[in-house]
Amino acid sequence: MKIHKEGRRILFFTLLALLAANLLLFRYNAENSGFNKVFAGISVIVFLTLLQFFRSPARRLFTHEDLVIAPADGKVVVIEDVEEPEYFNDKRKQISIFMSPINVHITRNPISGIVRYFKYHPGNYLVAWHPKSSTKNERTTVVVESEAGPLVLFRQIAGAMARRIVWYVNEGDEVSQGEEFGFIKFGSRVDIFVPVDTEVKVQIGEKVKGGQTIIAQLKTTAPSLF
Structure with a gap:
């Protein structure tokens, strides 16, 4: 799937932020594994939603002057x-x-x-x-x-x-x-x-x-x- 140029920067920094947040939780909140798993699942959903939003599908364009x-x-x-x-x-x-x-x-x-x-x-x-x-x-x-x-x-x-x-x-x-x-x-x-x-x-x-x-x-x- 091709990603539109307007979304590449947003997706990159969103991915970094979500990865950092999840790593911190799993390191410093290890005793609450249930919450950590839920947060990880939400992170995946958020990123996939953004990925879909910025997709740039190939199109066979139809053209005619009138x-x-x-x-x-x-x-x-x-x-x-x-x-x-x-x-x-x-x-x-x-x-x-x-x-x-x-x-x-x-x-x-x-x-x-x-x-x-x-x-x-x-x-x-x-x-x-x-x-x-x-x-x-x-x-x-x-x-x-x-x-x-x-x-x-x-x-x-x-x-x-x-x-x-x-x-x-x-x-x-x-x-x-x-x-x-x-x-x-x-x-x-x-x-x-x-x-x-x-x-x-x-x-x-x-x-x-x-x-x-x-x-x-x-x-x-x-x-x-x-």
């Missing part, structure tokens, strides 16, 4: 028309994907194109499904002019557990569909905003995979696969 691909693993929790106040200042269709602690937390470019806007917003850490998390929580906003023409906005949003968002894109960059654009450590949600006439290909509650699941089809004059 298709919007899921930017993250998780469950679709929002599909609705909303006012987008940061960049478009008009109505857009929002699709939101909630990432649980057991999901892969790599975030991927949903389309190919040029980054026309990028901004990092410090903020709060409301639970990811809170209605105001999209505008109140720590987040990044990326707007890409797609190869098909329309602009697509997507956000990494921190949650109650997430305390660090990592991104790998800047304004002016050319990005490719399915490539990593960031990582959310211990959380939580990605929002995608597309034109209101976009055809959505997923439903509320559907589980999606980053870089593989088609979530929407943009309106374009180019021939479609679907």
Whole structure:
């Protein structure tokens, strides 16, 4: 299993800390072997949970210029028309994907194109499904002019557990569909905003995979696969 670069340092120091704690317990608390065994078991569970969180599975990426691909693993929790106040200042269709602690937390470019806007917003850490998390929580906003023409906005949003968002894109960059654009450590949600006439290909509650699941089809004059 491949480990993502964002987790290697955390895993290394966590392993050292857990090993040190267990060695100290078994040396200075030998008379309480029952507790020591329980602590050792919990240590293994904690480390395996972190290992799963930072895994980076190989993916066969699906790409097409007029298709919007899921930017993250998780469950679709929002599909609705909303006012987008940061960049478009008009109505857009929002699709939101909630990432649980057991999901892969790599975030991927949903389309190919040029980054026309990028901004990092410090903020709060409301639970990811809170209605105001999209505008109140720590987040990044990326707007890409797609190869098909329309602009697509997507956000990494921190949650109650997430305390660090990592991104790998800047304004002016050319990005490719399915490539990593960031990582959310211990959380939580990605929002995608597309034109209101976009055809959505997923439903509320559907589980999606980053870089593989088609979530929407943009309106374009180019021939479609679907």
